[in-house]
Amino acid sequence: MLRVFAGLLLAATLAPLGVAADGDRPNILYIMSDDHGYQALSCYGSEIIDTPHMDRIAKEGMRFDRAFVTNSICGPSRAVMLTGKHSHINGFTRNGKRFDGSQPHLGKYMRQAGYQTAVIGKWHLGTDPTGFDYYHVLRGQGPYYNPNMLTSNGPVQHTGYTTDIITDVTLNWLKEQRNEDEPFMLIYQHKAPHRNWMPGPDHLNDFDDVTIPEPDTLFDDYSGRTSPARNQTMTIAEHLSPHDLKLVPQRRLNEEQTKVWNEAYEEKNRKFREANLTGKDLVRWKYQRYVKDYLRCVQSVDDNVGRVLDYLDESGLAENTIVVYTSDQGWYLGEHGWYDKRWMYEESFRTPLMVRWPGKIQPGSTSDQMVMNLDFAPTLLDAAGLEVPEDMQGKSFVPVLDGSQEGSFRDAVYYHYYEFPGPHSVAKHYGVRTDRYKLIHFYDVGTWELFDLEKDPKELTSVYDAPQYAEVQADLKEKLKELREQYQVID
Ligand code: CA
Numbered sequence: 252m253l254r255v256f257a258g259l260l261l262a263a264t265l266a267p268l269g270v271a272a273d274g275d276r277p278n279i280l281y282i283m284s285d286d287h288g289y290q291a292l293s294c295y296g297s298e299i300i301d302t303p304h305m306d307r308i309a310k311e312g313m314r315f316d317r318a319f320v321t322n323s324i325c326g327p328s329r330a331v332m333l334t335g336k337h338s339h340i341n342g343f344t345r346n347g348k349r350f351d352g353s354q355p356h357l358g359k360y361m362r363q364a365g366y367q368t369a370v371i372g373k374w375h376l377g378t379d380p381t382g383f384d385y386y387h388v389l390r391g392q393g394p395y396y397n398p399n400m401l402t403s404n405g406p407v408q409h410t411g412y413t414t415d416i417i418t419d420v421t422l423n424w425l426k427e428q429r430n431e432d433e434p435f436m437l438i439y440q441h442k443a444p445h446r447n448w449m450p451g452p453d454h455l456n457d458f459d460d461v462t463i464p465e466p467d468t469l470f471d472d473y474s475g476r477t478s479p480a481r482n483q484t485m486t487i488a489e490h491l492s493p494h495d496l497k498l499v500p501q502r503r504l505n506e507e508q509t510k511v512w513n514e515a516y517e518e519k520n521r522k523f524r525e526a527n528l529t530g531k532d533l534v535r536w537k538y539q540r541y542v543k544d545y546l547r548c549v550q551s552v553d554d555n556v557g558r559v560l561d562y563l564d565e566s567g568l569a570e571n572t573i574v575v576y577t578s579d580q581g582w583y584l585g586e587h588g589w590y591d592k593r594w595m596y597e598e599s600f601r602t603p604l605m606v607r608w609p610g611k612i613q614p615g616s617t618s619d620q621m622v623m624n625l626d627f628a629p630t631l632l633d634a635a636g637l638e639v640p641e642d643m644q645g646k647s648f649v650p651v652l653d654g655s656q657e658g659s660f661r662d663a664v665y666y667h668y669y670e671f672p673g674p675h676s677v678a679k680h681y682g683v684r685t686d687r688y689k690l691i692h693f694y695d696v697g698t699w700e701l702f703d704l705e706k707d708p709k710e711l712t713s714v715y716d717a718p719q720y721a722e723v724q725a726d727l728k729e730k731l732k733e734l735r736e737q738y739q740v741i742d
Pocket residue numbers: 285286324325579580
């Protein structure tokens with residue numbers, strides 16, 4: 252008996268690097284970028300960018316075509332991901348709040364179950380991380396260059412491009428700091444491609460010689476929707492600043508970085524000033540400048556995701572590591588004339604989601620099941636073989652991942668945005684989306700919108716109160732009421 256036990260111990264000690272020593276509990280690498288719209292990933296069919304490394308996760312795993320967030324804004328999305336609870340329950344309804352780190356969440360549950368937990372990169376929850384053995388995070392939003400970061404061992408001043416630095420720290424943790432005898436959950440989160448879209452030194456001149464196709468709603472006049480769509484302040488035409496457009500010197504760059512930066516932008520800016528553009532031509536120029544800088548930032552994230560995936564392969568970790576790639580929400584790349592997020596309209600309501608899990612997920616598969624960031628914590632706990640706490644409001648979509656799900660995973664999703672008054676003046680709203688329809692209530696303004704997504708996928712014309720939709724409208728209102736009860740929303 253004793254000999255058998257000793258033999259098991261030896262086997263555990265000699266377990267190959269990629270396999271958790273305490274059985275086959277999978278490691279988890281959760282990658283989340285900030286404001287990365289699915290329109291800017293080639294695995295989602297984008298024709299304006301090539302993202303080979305992110306695409307690898309989809310090719311070797313599953314791509315979700317209907318992954319949604321509960322509240323399309325940075326901090327709240329992160330709090331939902333950690334807690335598995337809607338914003339009104341976890342308390343973080345809008346940016347500027349401070350996350351109550353004393354509440355239970357994914358990091359704490361995984362740690363209690365024997366996982367090593369680490370969070371590296373963007374955190375943006377106002378309070379220091381709890382529930383992580385190691386953290387190395389940006390302060391607040393964090394700059395694109397030369398970040399000062401908070402760590403479990405005090406502050407650290409870095410020099411260089413933030414996307415590269417976050418990856419350097421991540422690789423260092425994987426190689427040098429983790430305990431190889433325990434499974435890990437590593438949360439690796441980029442600041443990019445958040446505003447103000449400052450490209451890294453390797454990509455400053457990407458896309459210089461191409462014209463990015465414009466979305467056909469770039470000059471949307473909002474005539475088919477209620478007043479909130481007109482009254483926002485996030486248009487490419489009017490609300491991008493000279494700083495966003497790189498027409499003025501950028502802050503925080505050191506002397507050497509400034510030199511490289513100026514070499515990239517001075518000539519482009521000179522040509523722009525000489526052209527003296529006005530009207531729609533000026534909007535078109537702003538669109539090109541904005542989207543190209545955004546895509547340049549995504550390109551660096553893709554390079555860096557590739558570095559981490561390569562290390563998982565080289566180390567043998569890949570075979571027992573679940574890799575998730577997502578964003579804290581989607582984004583407007585000129586659709587409706589906008590940049591930014593916040594709305595329940597598809598571009599910002601949806602978020603990219605690809606998951607790789609060798610041996611469990613059929614490589615190259617796709618799913619149109621409606622999953623949410625609310626489900627991420629329950630899913631990861633379930634994947635690790637742990638019970639999902641009853642008070643989490645999301646549910647595990649492991650059955651979707653492993654192909655055992657029969658029928659639809661859920662028939663409707665609930666959304667609620669709170670940040671008004673606030674940046675970009677998007678009115679508060681909540682709503683419900685089903686397979687085909689979407690009902691939105693701008694409750695402070697007192698208007699409703701209803702979209703038939705099959706007939707009007709770009710959501711240009713609300714059919715609220717149209718007689719032919721009377722029954723659909725009544726059913727959606729009932730569904731909305733049901734969901735608000737289920738999620739314990741208090742009016
Ligand atoms: Ca964000």
